[in-house]
Amino acid sequence: xxxxxxxxxxxxxxxxxxxxxxDGAAGLGAAALKALxxxxxxxxxxxxxxxxxxxxxxxxxxxxxxxxxxxxxxxRAAQAAGRRCVVLATGDPLCHGIAGTLAARLCxxxxxxxxxxxxxxLACARVGLVWQDLKIVSIHARDAGEWQPGADPRHxxxxxxxxxxxxxxxxxxxxPDNTPDRVARLLLAEGLQDDFQMAVAERLLQAEERVxxxxxxxxxxxxxxxxxxxxxxxRSAPRPAPVRFGLPDAAFEQRQPDKGLITKHEVRxxxxxxxxxxxxxxxxxxGAGSGSVGLEAARLCPAGHVYAxxxxxxxxxxxxxxxxxxxxxxxxxxxxxxxxxxxxxxxxDAVFIGGSGGELAGLIALCLRRLKPGGTLVMNFVTLENLxxxxxxxxAAGAAWDVTMLQASRSKxxxxxxxxxxxxxxxxxxxxxxxxx
Numbered sequence: 219x220x221x222x223x224x225x226x227x228x229x230x231x232x233x234x235x236x237x238x239x240x241d242g243a244a245g246l247g248a249a250a251l252k253a254l255x256x257x258x259x260x261x262x263x264x265x266x267x268x269x270x271x272x273x274x275x276x277x278x279x280x281x282x283x284x285x286x287x288x289x290x291x292x293x294r295a296a297q298a299a300g301r302r303c304v305v306l307a308t309g310d311p312l313c314h315g316i317a318g319t320l321a322a323r324l325c326x327x328x329x330x331x332x333x334x335x336x337x338x339x340l341a342c343a344r345v346g347l348v349w350q351d352l353k354i355v356s357i358h359a360r361d362a363g364e365w366q367p368g369a370d371p372r373h374x375x376x377x378x379x380x381x382x383x384x385x386x387x388x389x390x391x392x393x394p395d396n397t398p399d400r401v402a403r404l405l406l407a408e409g410l411q412d413d414f415q416m417a418v419a420e421r422l423l424q425a426e427e428r429v430x431x432x433x434x435x436x437x438x439x440x441x442x443x444x445x446x447x448x449x450x451x452x453r454s455a456p457r458p459a460p461v462r463f464g465l466p467d468a469a470f471e472q473r474q475p476d477k478g479l480i481t482k483h484e485v486r487x488x489x490x491x492x493x494x495x496x497x498x499x500x501x502x503x504x505g506a507g508s509g510s511v512g513l514e515a516a517r518l519c520p521a522g523h524v525y526a527x528x529x530x531x532x533x534x535x536x537x538x539x540x541x542x543x544x545x546x547x548x549x550x551x552x553x554x555x556x557x558x559x560x561x562x563x564x565x566x567d568a569v570f571i572g573g574s575g576g577e578l579a580g581l582i583a584l585c586l587r588r589l590k591p592g593g594t595l596v597m598n599f600v601t602l603e604n605l606x607x608x609x610x611x612x613x614a615a616g617a618a619w620d621v622t623m624l625q626a627s628r629s630k631x632x633x634x635x636x637x638x639x640x641x642x643x644x645x646x647x648x649x650x651x652x653x654x655x
């Protein structure tokens with residue numbers, strides 16, 4: 219008679235991920251020490267394996283930590299063979315550590331995390347910095363090179379540059395290449411040197427431990443710090459809360475005496491609304507002029523990026539000064555004539571064309587090709603000829619489009635009263651990528 223009540227197959231042993239600091243076994247609890255003593259396979263960095271050698275099962279296989287894919291395969295193979303496996307990580311393995319990757323690749327049931335204190339906790343304790351609202355940024359990656367204002371999201375320090383604009387307190391996990399002095403030079407380049415105080419916690423829990431604080435950013439930019447280290451940054455004064463949308467024209471420097479070379483307040487508001495921007499949007503601003511549309515877009519997309527191009531050298535200088543005044547780090551400004559240089563930009567979620575330099579039809583075709591699915595193209599025109607060129611190019615591309623004519627009037631004083639003065643009418647042309655007419 220068949221047995222309908224077969225016992226389930228035994229579950230393979232969980233891989234234990236043990237957080238270790240530079241005090242080695244002294245900082246481990248009983249559960250972590252028991253896991254080390256029972257392990258048949260221990261995977262870790264050479265230095266960490268050496269720190270814990272006396273606590274490992276003498277018969278256990280030691281394997282140096284390689285790439286993440288190799289670790290996943292090693293753990294899978296050990297579990298399939300029923301071997302008890304331990305992976306050694308730094309501090310809290312779920313805070314910018316290996317545990318998150320292993321959980322995603324192996325499933326949560328396959329691992330057990332035995333965390334330690336994080337180096338961030340230790341650094342904050344040394345300085346006395348409250349850290350429950352701390353923003354943690356890791357720049358522990360390949361050499362990113364020195365930061366240059368206008369660098370785009372492909373730069374290794376980009377996420378840090380954005381976080382500095384958005385947070386009061388930060389902990390930065392550095393690397394031998396992306397060092398505290400390099401971060402200090404980033405602060406100088408972005409004009410933030412007076413906004414932050416900083417401290418560097420070097421070689422925590424080692425005999426050479428040192429915490430350096432009270433340095434100015436300029437002083438830190440000229441120093442070298444022992445690795446490994448954690449960098450702490452906190453604001454000297456509350457973070458500014460600027461208006462994100464709907465700034466008056468007077469908020470922007472404009473070319474003189476030809477005042478007015480700017481997308482006016484009312485048109486700018488409607489154009490930005492039609493761009494359908496999101497927090498992470500990549501935006502192109504073609505024919506940037508004074509930079510008004512692109513700079514407001516940069517504030518509306520704090521985790522995104524704006525690429526702006528302008529052919530007039532004087533306007534580029536003005537847009538650059540406006541960029542500095544706005545305090546944004548997610549805006550690239552290029553002096554050139556589109557479409558030259560656009561090949562090196564990331565594909566956009568939204569494109570604004572405020573000037574085309576006589577290349578309108580070609581620019582429209584290029585933008586429709588490069589826009590991400592569902593992306594939006596918005597164009598402003600003040601002449602019938604450019605409007606006709608644009609709508610014909612959109613027809614030729616088979617795109618769905620619409621036109622809004624906007625004519626605003628503003629009040630002007632006259633004697634002791636006010637009259638309405640009309641602004642020039644502007645056609646706002648919109649099209650969406652992937653939508654056929």
